[in-house]
Amino acid sequence: MTGSGRLIFDRDVDPRSARQLKLRLANTDYFGLYEVACIVSCLMGAASDSHAISIEAPRDAGANNFLSRLGFDDFVREVAGLDCMLPVIGHQDVSDVLVPLNVIHSSSDLQPIQDLLETRLSGVKLAQARVALTEALWELGANVTEHAKASGVAAAVVQRANRKGEHVDLAICDAGIGLRESFLRGSRRYHPATDHEAIELAIKYLVSSSGEQGRGQGLATVIEETTGLSGQVIVRSGSGRRTLSRDYSVKDALKVAHMAASVPRVRGTVVYVRVPCG
Amino acid sequence: MTSLSLKAPESVGTRDLVRMWLEAELTSDLRDLTVELDCSPLKTPTPSFFDEALKILIEERGAQRVTVSHVSPRAQLFALRSAANRDIQGKVAISDPIVVRRRAIWRLFAR
Numbered sequence: 001m002t003g004s005g006r007l008i009f010d011r012d013v014d015p016r017s018a019r020q021l022k023l024r025l026a027n028t029d030y031f032g033l034y035e036v037a038c039i040v041s042c043l044m045g046a047a048s049d050s051h052a053i054s055i056e057a058p059r060d061a062g063a064n065n066f067l068s069r070l071g072f073d074d075f076v077r078e079v080a081g082l083d084c085m086l087p088v089i090g091h092q093d094v095s096d097v098l099v100p101l102n103v104i105h106s107s108s109d110l111q112p113i114q115d116l117l118e119t120r121l122s123g124v125k126l127a128q129a130r131v132a133l134t135e136a137l138w139e140l141g142a143n144v145t146e147h148a149k150a151s152g153v154a155a156a157v158v159q160r161a162n163r164k165g166e167h168v169d170l171a172i173c174d175a176g177i178g179l180r181e182s183f184l185r186g187s188r189r190y191h192p193a194t195d196h197e198a199i200e201l202a203i204k205y206l207v208s209s210s211g212e213q214g215r216g217q218g219l220a221t222v223i224e225e226t227t228g229l230s231g232q233v234i235v236r237s238g239s240g241r242r243t244l245s246r247d248y249s250v251k252d253a254l255k256v257a258h259m260a261a262s263v264p265r266v267r268g269t270v271v272y273v274r275v276p277c278g
Numbered sequence: 279m280t281s282l283s284l285k286a287p288e289s290v291g292t293r294d295l296v297r298m299w300l301e302a303e304l305t306s307d308l309r310d311l312t313v314e315l316d317c318s319p320l321k322t323p324t325p326s327f328f329d330e331a332l333k334i335l336i337e338e339r340g341a342q343r344v345t346v347s348h349v350s351p352r353a354q355l356f357a358l359r360s361a362a363n364r365d366i367q368g369k370v371a372i373s374d375p376i377v378v379r380r381r382a383i384w385r386l387f388a389r
Contacts, residue, residue: 107292114289114322131352134322138291142326145292206363214333214363217325221356 021046021053029060033157034234034272036070037171040101040153044175045267047080048150057084070155071100078103098156098168105151110141113154124158124168129277132225133170136273139218140172147209148176148268158277166278167231173270179209179237187211195240203235203242219271226273237269279342281312286320286327296330308339318348328353329360336366347374 021042046053055076058064067073068086076082094100098120102113114134121130137154144152152174159167176182180198183190186209192198201207203223208216223233223244232245284303290296313335317323328346335341346357354372361370 107295110291111289114291118321131322135291135324138322138324139326142292142294145294214329214360217329217356217359217363221325 021051023053023055025058025063026056028058028063031058031063031066033070033155033169033171034270036067036072036101036155037153037173037270037272038236038266040075041173041175041266041268041270043076044079044151044153044173048175053080053082055082055084057086061087069094069097069100070157071097075101075103075153096158096160098158099154099170101153101155103151103153104141104144104172107142107145110138110154113137113141117156120156120158121168124277126229126277128229129168129275132222132229132231132275133168133273135225136170136222136275137172139222140170140271140273143218143269143271144172144174144176147182148174150174150176150268152176152268165276167274167276170273170275171270173266174268176268178268179235179240182209185209195238196242197240199235199237199240199242202237203244222271222273226275229275231273231275233274234272235269236266236271239265279310279312281314282308282341283314283316285316285318286331288319288321290320290327291322291324293326293330296327297334300331300334304334304339306339308335308341311341312343312345313341315344315346316348317346317353320349320353323349323353323356325356325360328357329363332357332360332364332366332370336369337364341369343369343371345371345373347372348376350376 023039023043043053058067064086073084073086076084099113099116104110114137117134117137121133124130133156141152141154152172154172156168156170159169177185178195179202180192180195183192183198183201189211190201190207190209192201202219204216205220206216226233227244227246230246232243235242287299290299315331332344335344349357349372354375357370357372361367
């Protein structure tokens, strides 16, 4: 994985085909929570497949710092037994991290994450944003525990006011079976041929891999709430990716559809939510 | 008609937690019962909470009616949507909804 401002996945880090996962982050000078969630998904997949993992930490101080603040070091140690040797960050430097990388094994793991998120969100003025984020945590976390067939990870950061305004980013990812496989293994009512088709199904209200009447409200409601607040949701699974926001045009949708084939694979599913709160 | 009062816990945002809570609280058969579901302690009402609760109370346990109380306008929407999705609208009612106070907006107008 290399990058110069943007995160790029090398072909050889596909965790389904490679026996070894090499995370080459040395030249990466930018990380957002979405990028970290994609890396985490790949890492967890490689660890669960017992692939060899090597991580080259970023040389860029800012990128390094962001990973440290998210607790990436501890996370990698827990998941892969590796030491990234990231710089030690003082307590006062982590004020933008609402929730560091937290592993979700079951629904009961969501409660302490919610408590942490609520405490840290108390400074956020917009009540609707606080509600949207905690609702997203529960619904997306539940999707991991119910559908992914693997553990997940949640993290949240607040981006202080800049030219785009203050917003909170929440990411929930897993290295599980992915949306397409979940539909194919589920009720067999839906048969998405590609990861992109599976995402299109998953974001629809009342469409669920379980096929049960009334199910399939969680992700659709998170998208409705987030875009209603002028936020953004990115859903990524396998080689599919879909960005949803209020000002998302038909042109953007066509571009995404065209690019779908070239989006590198992630293991499992990544859902990233950005909610403006300033 | 006899009624049964239930108070939702603070945090039951997922279907499996709703099921665990209700299985611990309920008798097996709710036929001819009206269930008063007090949601005031609930910190984060989610669509999954209402959908699973209504499914268990009405479809699985046969409750005659479920009255959901102390819910925000958004939570009311979740409850009523779930009822409509499951074709049980006639069995779900909302009581004592939380009214969103518009004082702040009126203050702006008063300036």
